[in-house]
Amino acid sequence: MKGRTITPILFLIPAFFLLMLFVFYPIVDTIYISFLKKGTGDFIGLQNYRHVLFGAVYPLVNTRNIVLGEFPMGSLIHNILWIAIHLPLTMFFGLLLAVLLRDVKGGAILKSIIFLGMVTPLVVGGVLLRFMLDVDAGVANVVLRDIGLGSFVRDWRAFPDTALISVILGSVWIWTGFCMIVYSAGLQGIPVELYEAAKIDGASRWKTFWRITVPMLKSTTLVVVTMTVLWELKVFDMVFVATQGGPGGASRVLAYDMWLEGFYTPYNFGTAAAMAVFLTILTFGFAAYMVSRMSKS
Amino acid sequence: MKVDFSSFAKTLRTRKLTIVVHAIAWGIAFIWIIPFLGVFMSSIRPYEEVQFGWWNFQSFHLTLESFSDVWVGKTSSFPLNSAMMSSLIVTIPSTFIPIGVAALAAYSFARFSFRTKDMLFLIIFLLQAIPQQMVIIPVYTLMNNLSLLNTYMGLILLHTAFGLPWQILFLRNFFSTLPVEVEEAARVDGASYFKIFYKIVLPMSLPALASIVALQFVWVWNDFFFALTMIQTPSMRLATQIIPANVGRLEKNWSLLSAASIIVTIVPVAIYAALQRYYVRGITAGAVKG
Numbered sequence: 282m283k284g285r286t287i288t289p290i291l292f293l294i295p296a297f298f299l300l301m302l303f304v305f306y307p308i309v310d311t312i313y314i315s316f317l318k319k320g321t322g323d324f325i326g327l328q329n330y331r332h333v334l335f336g337a338v339y340p341l342v343n344t345r346n347i348v349l350g351e352f353p354m355g356s357l358i359h360n361i362l363w364i365a366i367h368l369p370l371t372m373f374f375g376l377l378l379a380v381l382l383r384d385v386k387g388g389a390i391l392k393s394i395i396f397l398g399m400v401t402p403l404v405v406g407g408v409l410l411r412f413m414l415d416v417d418a419g420v421a422n423v424v425l426r427d428i429g430l431g432s433f434v435r436d437w438r439a440f441p442d443t444a445l446i447s448v449i450l451g452s453v454w455i456w457t458g459f460c461m462i463v464y465s466a467g468l469q470g471i472p473v474e475l476y477e478a479a480k481i482d483g484a485s486r487w488k489t490f491w492r493i494t495v496p497m498l499k500s501t502t503l504v505v506v507t508m509t510v511l512w513e514l515k516v517f518d519m520v521f522v523a524t525q526g527g528p529g530g531a532s533r534v535l536a537y538d539m540w541l542e543g544f545y546t547p548y549n550f551g552t553a554a555a556m557a558v559f560l561t562i563l564t565f566g567f568a569a570y571m572v573s574r575m576s577k578s
Numbered sequence: 579m580k581v582d583f584s585s586f587a588k589t590l591r592t593r594k595l596t597i598v599v600h601a602i603a604w605g606i607a608f609i610w611i612i613p614f615l616g617v618f619m620s621s622i623r624p625y626e627e628v629q630f631g632w633w634n635f636q637s638f639h640l641t642l643e644s645f646s647d648v649w650v651g652k653t654s655s656f657p658l659n660s661a662m663m664s665s666l667i668v669t670i671p672s673t674f675i676p677i678g679v680a681a682l683a684a685y686s687f688a689r690f691s692f693r694t695k696d697m698l699f700l701i702i703f704l705l706q707a708i709p710q711q712m713v714i715i716p717v718y719t720l721m722n723n724l725s726l727l728n729t730y731m732g733l734i735l736l737h738t739a740f741g742l743p744w745q746i747l748f749l750r751n752f753f754s755t756l757p758v759e760v761e762e763a764a765r766v767d768g769a770s771y772f773k774i775f776y777k778i779v780l781p782m783s784l785p786a787l788a789s790i791v792a793l794q795f796v797w798v799w800n801d802f803f804f805a806l807t808m809i810q811t812p813s814m815r816l817a818t819q820i821i822p823a824n825v826g827r828l829e830k831n832w833s834l835l836s837a838a839s840i841i842v843t844i845v846p847v848a849i850y851a852a853l854q855r856y857y858v859r860g861i862t863a864g865a866v867k868g
Contacts, residue, residue: 288771289690296683296742302720303739304705307713314715374606381603391607393854397614400850400857402800404821405839409613411825412620417630418832420612454610459861466862486595515709518802522822536803539711544807550715557711568707 308561315554319547329555337552339530339538341559352441352531356538357559363449363513363534370453371509372502375460379468380494382461392465396458403455407522410451414438438524441531448523448532455519456512460505467501468494500575507571514564535560621645621836628832644837648824655824655834658817658841664809665799665817665845668730672737672798677790680742681783684749685775689758699750705743710803713740718807733808737798745790748863752786753779789860792853796846817842 318325334341334357343355353359378395382388398406413419414437422434437447471494479489517536520526526533526541533541535556543553619632621644627637651657687699717736718727726732756779764774780787802818809815815823821842828834850857 286771289686289692292682292686292690292771292775295679296746299679299735299739300702300705300742303717303736304708304713304743307716307720308708310716311712378603378606378610381599382607385600385603388603391603394614395607395610396858397847397850398610399861400796400800400846401843402802402818402821402846404800404802404818405843408821408825408835408839409617412616412832412835413613415830415832418620418628418632418830420616420631420633423631423633454613457610462858463862466858511707517711518818521802522825536709536711540803540807543715544718554715557709557715560709561707561712564707564709565704569704572703 311554311557314550315558317551319549319551325551329551330558333538333542333552333555333559339533341535341538341556352445353529353533356533356535356556359445359532359534360514360516360563362445363452363516364510366446366449367453367456367513368506368509370450371456371460372505374453374457375505376464376498378457378461379464380490383465383468392461396462398455399458399462401455403518404522406451406455407519410448410519410523411438413451414447438532439528441528444524444528444532448520451523452513452516452519456509459512460509463501463505463508464498467498470501471497503571503575507568507575510567511564514560514567535563617836617839620832621840623833625831625833632832644833645841648834648838648841653828653831653834655828655838656812656815656820658820658838660813661815661817661820662841662845664730664814668733668737668805668816669795669798671734672741673791673795675734676738676741676745676794677787679738680745680790681749681780681787682775683742684746685753685779687746687750688753689761702743702746706747710740714803714807721808727808728810728814730809730814733804736804736808737801740804741794741797745794748790748860749783749786751863752783756782785856785859788853788856789863792849792857793860795849796857799846799849817845 315329316324316326318328335344339353339355341355341357343353343358346352347354347358354362378392382392385391401409413421416422416434416436421437425431425433437443475493475497476489479493484492515536516534517540520532520534520537521540524532526537539553539556539560542556543550616632620628622640622642623632624639624641624643627634627639647653648655649657649659651659687695721727721732721736724732726735760778761774764778765771769777800818802822805816805819809819821838824835824838
């Protein structure tokens with residue numbers, strides 16, 4: 282539709298105004314603030330960045346602990362660990378459940394229930410995690426006790442070496458529903474004829490899965506990976522409720538660090554802004570990379 | 579008569595496989611559901627019974643006392659009644675205002691051509707990846723200057739703006755699939771663009787609008803970060819803010835914490851149940867923000 286009117290511009294004005302005020306301007310201003318000194322507002326270049334990376338009490342990259350293999354290793358490393366553990370697990374379970382529940386009686390109901398994790402507030406997810414890991418009333422420790430691993434019974438959140446991994450595994454439980462639903466939709470998009478042809482050729486289920494299902498889900502997988510990694514990088518609520526980043530910073534992540542730095546203690550907007558910029562470089566860079574990959578394939 | 583043993587064996591094998599697949603599927607699904615089961619069982623039983631595990635059934639009493647307790651905040655917990663109300667006051671406008679704003683912009687992108695359109699669109703696409711942390715410091719200062727800090731109005735404005743990018747994308751994609759002939763005919767009959775938009779385009783877009791309502795409602799209701807930084811007066815806190823506060827107060831009282839969790843979760847679950855088809859469609863369209 283073509284018309285020489287100003288209507289299209291008028292239609293954009295409300296959205297433009299709101300985005301300008303609460304998104305564009307704040308993004309630019311956050312970058313600007315990240316170069317300023319707390320209190321005085323002096324321009325100090327990259328000092329805030331250097332400070333949060335290596336100099337702070339809880340640096341984003343704790344080189345000493347990384348070498349020793351101890352926690353905390355720094356939020357940046359924790360986020361990377363999060364991706365390294367969470368991404369393959371949620372994708373594996375999501376695809377497995379999508380494939381299994383497709384042909385199983387009652388599969389639709391089970392899918393709906395598993396997907397509930399996705400509509401549950403993440404603060405509640407944090408409560409659930411505390412509950413499951415509780416020494417007295419938690420499921421996890423009882424299972425350990427029952428299968429003869431009683432010596433492993435403990436509050437997993439309370440120890441530096443297991444706090445992070447326990448929150449990560451809890452978040453696998455929450456997020457798998459997302460991967461499952463997207464993969465289910467992807468499975469529906471695969472033409473039935475392909476499976477029929479494979480059956481006529483006498484291909485085994487296993488072979489059918491690897492030769493037809495997996496390659497046909499390639500674009501779905503790109504979407505799943507993009508959304509999952511963005512979610513992993515932005516994770517905040519669960520850490521806030523389940524561990525408060527502790528013990529001793531062992532389960533801190535970037536988003537949580539940024540909040541502590543700017544809004545809890547030490548109330549330093551400069552260094553908090555630098556952390557936000559680090560986080561955004563990761564999310565924005567990854568999104569841009571995946572978008573260019575998607576448009577290529 | 580010759581019996582075909584090989585095909586008999588084959589059906590037997592397929593049947594065995596089917597049983598195994600069912601067992602695995604139901605098994606994994608059951609493990610996934612256990613945490614929900616635990617919360618549910620703990621919430622409807624007195625604390626003394628679930629203290630050492632909700633799976634102990636030596637004594638079993640049903641009670642809804644935990645729910646009424648956290649609702650009014652009896653056992654030194656923060657009450658949920660006013661917080662649930664506050665969450666609704668914030669969530670409902672934060673769901674419907676951005677839809678109107680986004681629909682106007684999306685229609686403009688879908689139907690009109692003007693210079694710099696593609697550029698604007700790419701920017702909006704990439705905005706989806708921006709974390710809340712990247713805007714919160716200037717927004718905090720700005721809201722303070724506008725006297726909107728610690729008000730529901732400020733939080734609603736923020737959610738409205740932050741919801742726009744993915745909604746514009748989602749709706750533009752939908753509008754592009756609508757046939758333009760009807761709109762052109764209306765145009766010939768002298769209808770204005772705005773009239774065409776809300777008399778013809780919006781009614782045809784109800785399924786897409788339902789997807790946005792479902793996703794945005796659940797997203798705003800579940801949000802914690804914006805609420806945490808914007809709302810500071812304890813009596814004004816939203817439902818998601820009460821949960822961590824109660825975790826600190828109630829420590830290990832799993833009956834009360836479970837009841838509180840269920841009360842806060844029931845609203846987004848109800849929205850999901852009512853609009854499931856649209857919710858899932860919105861998610862699978864790749865138009866979800868995290």
